[in-house]
Amino acid sequence: MSGQNSCVAVYDFGRQLGEALDALQGCNCDMRMVSAIGRGGDSARRPFAFYDTATGVRFCGERADFWNGLVALLGAAACLWSAREGPLVATGGIVPVMAASDGRLAIAGNLGLLGRALYTQGVSADSALRYETMVGAGRLLLVVQGDRQDVERASEALAATDGVDMAMYAA
Amino acid sequence: MMKMDRDYRAHCKARLGASPLFAGLSEALLDDMLGMFRRDNWRRGVQLDPSIFQQRLYLLIDGRVEVTRINPQTGRSITLFLLGPGDGIDMITLLNERPHDITPVAIEDVSLISVPLADARAWLEKHPEFNRNFLPYLGEQMRKLEDLATDLALHDTMTRLARLILRHIRPGPAVDGEGGRRLRLINDLHDESLARMVGSVRQVVNRHLQYWRRHGILHKHHFQTVVSDLDALRNFADEILPGEENVGEKPSAKVR
Numbered sequence: 483m484s485g486q487n488s489c490v491a492v493y494d495f496g497r498q499l500g501e502a503l504d505a506l507q508g509c510n511c512d513m514r515m516v517s518a519i520g521r522g523g524d525s526a527r528r529p530f531a532f533y534d535t536a537t538g539v540r541f542c543g544e545r546a547d548f549w550n551g552l553v554a555l556l557g558a559a560a561c562l563w564s565a566r567e568g569p570l571v572a573t574g575g576i577v578p579v580m581a582a583s584d585g586r587l588a589i590a591g592n593l594g595l596l597g598r599a600l601y602t603q604g605v606s607a608d609s610a611l612r613y614e615t616m617v618g619a620g621r622l623l624l625v626v627q628g629d630r631q632d633v634e635r636a637s638e639a640l641a642a643t644d645g646v647d648m649a650m651y652a653a
Numbered sequence: 654m655m656k657m658d659r660d661y662r663a664h665c666k667a668r669l670g671a672s673p674l675f676a677g678l679s680e681a682l683l684d685d686m687l688g689m690f691r692r693d694n695w696r697r698g699v700q701l702d703p704s705i706f707q708q709r710l711y712l713l714i715d716g717r718v719e720v721t722r723i724n725p726q727t728g729r730s731i732t733l734f735l736l737g738p739g740d741g742i743d744m745i746t747l748l749n750e751r752p753h754d755i756t757p758v759a760i761e762d763v764s765l766i767s768v769p770l771a772d773a774r775a776w777l778e779k780h781p782e783f784n785r786n787f788l789p790y791l792g793e794q795m796r797k798l799e800d801l802a803t804d805l806a807l808h809d810t811m812t813r814l815a816r817l818i819l820r821h822i823r824p825g826p827a828v829d830g831e832g833g834r835r836l837r838l839i840n841d842l843h844d845e846s847l848a849r850m851v852g853s854v855r856q857v858v859n860r861h862l863q864y865w866r867r868h869g870i871l872h873k874h875h876f877q878t879v880v881s882d883l884d885a886l887r888n889f890a891d892e893i894l895p896g897e898e899n900v901g902e903k904p905s906a907k908v909r
Contacts, residue, residue, distance in 0.1 A: 491655065606694050606762050630702065640655060641691065647658040650767075653696035 486604030487633040491624045491640045491648040492616055496520075496548045499622045502643040503555065506626070509639040515628040516636075517574030518552050519596060521620055522561055530569060531561040541571075549573070566594040567618040576625055579603060603627050604653035621646065662687060665766055668714050672739030674790050678782055686776065690766035695759040703755050706743040710773040713740050716763030717838060721756050721849060730756075732849040734797065737838050744791060747773055760846065805852050808891065811861050813851040815889035818871075822880060833872070834880040841877050865889075 493499045499518060506516060523530035523543060531541045531549070539559040541549040549571055553559040556574035560581065564570050572580055580599040593601060596617060597610035603625065605613070613623055626636040633650065640648055657665070666683060669675040675683060693711065695701065695718075705711075717737050723730040733755065736742060742757055747770065776783045800820070804813045821836045839847065848858040865871040870882045870889075880886055 492658075604696065606696055606764075608762075609694060630705070634708075637691065643655060645655045647661075647692070648655045649692035649694055651694045651696070652699050652701065 486651075486653045487628065487630045488600075488604045488651045489626045489633050489637045489640065489648065490600070490605060490609075490613065490651065491643070492613070492646040493622045493624065493644075494646055496545070496622065498644050499624060500548075500551075502624050502640055502645065503552075505639040505643050506636055509635055511626065511636050511639065512628065512632065513556060514575060515626050515632060516556055517572065517576035517625040517627070518556060518622065519570065519572045519576065519617060519625070520622040521567065521617060522549075522569035522571040531571070533561075562595060564595045567596060567614055570596060570617065572596075572599075574625075575627060576600075576603065600625070604651040606651065606653075609649065609651070616646075657687070657690070657692060661692065665690070665714055668738050669712070672712075673793070674712070674739065674741060674786050675783075676786060678780075678786075682780060682782070686768075687766075689768050689772055691768070693765040693767050695763050695765070697759055697761050697763075699759050701757050703743075703753055703757070706746050706753065706755075706757075707750065708770060709767040710744070710747065710770055711742040711765045711767045713738055713742065714764040714766060716759065716761045718742060718763055719758045719760050719846065719849070721758060722754060723756055730849055731852055732846070733801070734794065735838050735850065741790075744787075744794065746770060747777065747787070748791075760842070810851060810853045810857050811889055812891050813853070814847065814858060814861050815886050816891075817847070817851055818878075818880065818886060819890050822883075832881070832883065833874070834883055836878055836880070839878070 491502060493502065503516070503518075507513065523545075528543065530543045530545070531539055533539055539553060539561060541553075549559070552573045558575075558577035559571065559573045560577045562570045562572065562580065576599055579602055580595060583595060583598040583602065593607065593610050594614055597607075597614045600610040600613055601607055604627070617623060624640070626633055626640075628636075630652070637648065637650055665687060669683060669687075675686075678686075690712075691709075713736055715738055717735060719732050720734040720736065720742065721730045721732050734740075742765075743753060743755060746753060777787060800816075804816055808816070817839070818836065821839045823835045823837050839850070844855045844859045844862065847862075848855045851858065862871065865886070866873075868885070870880070870885045872879055872881050
């Protein structure tokens with residue numbers, strides 16, 4: 483039977499992502515299974531977050547409230563620089579996966595940091611590459627990972643939300 | 654309402670339009686149906702819980718899926734269907750809700766679309782044009798099972814393997830001036846998978862394939878099996894298979 487099951491939904495706006503998270507909470511989804519990924523800022527010159535030893539990641543700028551809210555809901559957060567997608571923000575269960583992702587890992591499609599993390603969560607290599615491009619273009623990803631039944635339930639909730647694309651993955 | 658990526662939607666529409674299940678349906682109906690599908694992906698080697706086919710109908714868009722049944726005591730398995738783009742997986746669940754003991758295995762990364770079974774059943778009632786495609790498709794699946802059962806009961810392994818290859822010859826003209834014919838779906842399968850399709854073991858299948866290669870009946874071209882001598886292979890298959898009459902000339906005599 484399949485070992486890793488994921489559902490990835492793509493949204494254009496933070497408001498849509500927020501509604502999707504509400505839908506997941508409404509279906510009693512375990513929020514530890516949920517991750518959100520997006521671009522951290524429009525320019526590499528302007529800081530959009532900083533780390534401090536007391537509170538961890540603190541976001542600043544015009545999207546600070548959005549990302550701080552996500553961190554409060556989903557837990558772990560990481561701000562990263564990827565050569566392909568630029569400044570990235572990841573929150574939730576995917577953060578340790580991204581941190582552990584080994585750059586030497588060779589995967590078809592020459593995936594970047596985000597693509598490798600998605601690949602290890604069961605997403606196919608070509609789709610991972612597509613998601614990297616989408617995030618690079620400013621879209622937001624919502625990833626739910628877990629048992630088949632949990633991911634199925636989450637996908638049913640997400641199907642009713644206003645997103646650009648949604649797909650299920652089994653690996 | 655969640656949308657589907659525009660490019661992928663167009664790709665799905667093209668695939669479904671070419672599938673016997675959806676061929677001839679109006680654009681509007683196909684668009685309406687596509688709006689209800691969810692996108693699914695299975696990575697190569699994944700074995701899925703058969704219970705998911707009691708909940709949703711899965712249609713293959715890209716890649717191949719082997720539908721097998723396994724004896725848990727001996728570990729032996731037989732492939733009931735090898736499905737490709739445009740095929741539906743375990744379509745029998747549309748007619749019958751009983752649990753079905755099958756193990757679908759993705760033999761490469763596959764893309765699919767799926768819809769709740771209740772919605773698919775509603776299509777059968779609401780859209781007679783879909784129903785008209787569905788019944789012949791199911792009939793074709795039943796014929797394939799009939800062929801498998803007949804082959805297993807009546808023929809030796811070499812004949813079964815020859816018949817399997819003949820059933821998978823691509824229609825149309827030869828690929829080169831020497832009359833080489835390409836195969837569909839089984840063109841690059843390894844011997845273990847072919848053995849599962851004819852109810853044998855890898856060693857026996859490998860021996861027969863080597864024999865045919867030595868005698869110029871089959872050859873490999875870019876890792877793909879090509880039939881070089883169709884007549885000779887037909888002689889090993891014992892008879893002309895139904896639906897295969899239009900492929901080349903009839904053999905003159907048996908060589909075996």
